[in-house]
Amino acid sequence: MKKIIYPKTPQFLDRNESQTGPAPAVYTFLKTVSLDHLSWYSRDFQSGIKSRLSKKIADDFGFDEKQVILSYGSEDLLKQIIHCYIGPGEKILIPREAWWYYKRVASERGGLNVEYPMVKGVTDGIASYLYDVDHMITIYKREKPKVVVIASPNNPTGNRIDSQDLKRFLDVCRDTIVMIDEAYWGFGSTENAYVKPYIDEYPNLIICRTFSKFFGLAGSRIGFAFAGKNLGELIEFATRYLGYNRISERLGEIALDNVKYYTKVGKQYARDKEMMYREFSKLKGFTPYKSYANFILVDMPKEIRPELKKYLTERNLFIKFLDEEAFRTEARISLGTKEQNTMLVRAIKDFCRTHPY
Numbered sequence: 001m002k003k004i005i006y007p008k009t010p011q012f013l014d015r016n017e018s019q020t021g022p023a024p025a026v027y028t029f030l031k032t033v034s035l036d037h038l039s040w041y042s043r044d045f046q047s048g049i050k051s052r053l054s055k056k057i058a059d060d061f062g063f064d065e066k067q068v069i070l071s072y073g074s075e076d077l078l079k080q081i082i083h084c085y086i087g088p089g090e091k092i093l094i095p096r097e098a099w100w101y102y103k104r105v106a107s108e109r110g111g112l113n114v115e116y117p118m119v120k121g122v123t124d125g126i127a128s129y130l131y132d133v134d135h136m137i138t139i140y141k142r143e144k145p146k147v148v149v150i151a152s153p154n155n156p157t158g159n160r161i162d163s164q165d166l167k168r169f170l171d172v173c174r175d176t177i178v179m180i181d182e183a184y185w186g187f188g189s190t191e192n193a194y195v196k197p198y199i200d201e202y203p204n205l206i207i208c209r210t211f212s213k214f215f216g217l218a219g220s221r222i223g224f225a226f227a228g229k230n231l232g233e234l235i236e237f238a239t240r241y242l243g244y245n246r247i248s249e250r251l252g253e254i255a256l257d258n259v260k261y262y263t264k265v266g267k268q269y270a271r272d273k274e275m276m277y278r279e280f281s282k283l284k285g286f287t288p289y290k291s292y293a294n295f296i297l298v299d300m301p302k303e304i305r306p307e308l309k310k311y312l313t314e315r316n317l318f319i320k321f322l323d324e325e326a327f328r329t330e331a332r333i334s335l336g337t338k339e340q341n342t343m344l345v346r347a348i349k350d351f352c353r354t355h356p357y
């Protein structure tokens with residue numbers, strides 16, 4: 001087997017950022033940035049709309065522009081929702097196996113977390129985490145949270161909520177504000193047709209998206225959300241009357257017009273995830289989990305983690321060894337280029353071969 005030539009600079013496969021970058025049209029635009037992009041507000045005063053980007057998103061999805069909220073990424077959207085609706089002692093219901101910021105945000109307002117657990121199962125023959133909607137409903141009825149967060153796909157487990165389950169849950173909590181965090185939209189499917197019917201049917205629902213992940217624009221800090229008709233208070237609270245970053249908004253528009261490019265990248269990720277499921281399943285004590293995102297969660301023997309971390313770090317390969325209550329033995333690997341993914345898998349296999357456990 002050919003010797004692996006490790007990179008000279010750190011390869012960050014631990015942060016769920018894109019290693020392939022945004023569509024070429026994004027760079028083409030950046031070469032043309034002019035006075036108006038830098039010196040003018042993004043609010044479109046002339047035509048009476050919030051901005052070109054929110055109008056485009058509204059038109060693409062069939063909404064009134066009012067129902068589209070822009071933000072500095074979906075981190076910002078979550079913060080806005082919580083700061084708008086949660087007061088001291090009020091509860092938010094969040095997944096237990098989830099992004100750390102869900103657990104932090106309510107405390108910014110003196111709010112309280114209530115967690116619902118995911119369960120383990122199998123999806124398409126691969127181990128997976130699953131939403132347990134019956135359990136979620138039980139907890140919801142008992143705790144009466146003011147806001148519920150559902151992440152689909154979820155970070156770091158990579159699973160998504162089944163649409164029947166989601167409907168069943170939303171039917172039960174019609175009076176509660178439900179945020180669906182779709183930060184990792186696009187990697188499992190580029191379906192959009194459900195957004196309008198859901199937002200129309202559930203007036204307390206907010207579906208949040210971002211340009212950071214699928215569209216590879218995390219550095220430009222821009223996201224968007226669709227808000228149900230009862231969420232006027234949030235729409236008011238979140239609106240920035242002078243707009244967001246004009247360049248970022250333009251990048252967002254370009255990204256939305258280049259879904260074909262991103263779908264191609266997504267297909268490469270899908271092939272590499274298949275390779276990872278296959279290869280990690282062969283390693284003693286390893287369990288890869290089915291992922292609909294740009295990362296994959298892998299369970300591994302606890303005792304090899306410190307040595308493996310050292311081994312990879314010395315070779316400039318960084319993956320995220322989770323170390324929190326819900327994850328003591330798992331690592332999350334962000335997908336990179338085909339070359340990076342192949343190198344990482346080979347490095348882990350080499351480690352396992354040369355460090356018997």
Ligand SMILES: Cc1ncc(COP(=O)(O)O)c(C=O)c1O
Binds near residue numbers: 212
């Ligand atoms: C589940 C989830 N939601 C939201 C975000 C925030 O993304 P951004 O603020 O870049 O849109 C992240 C970031 O990693 C995430 O994992």
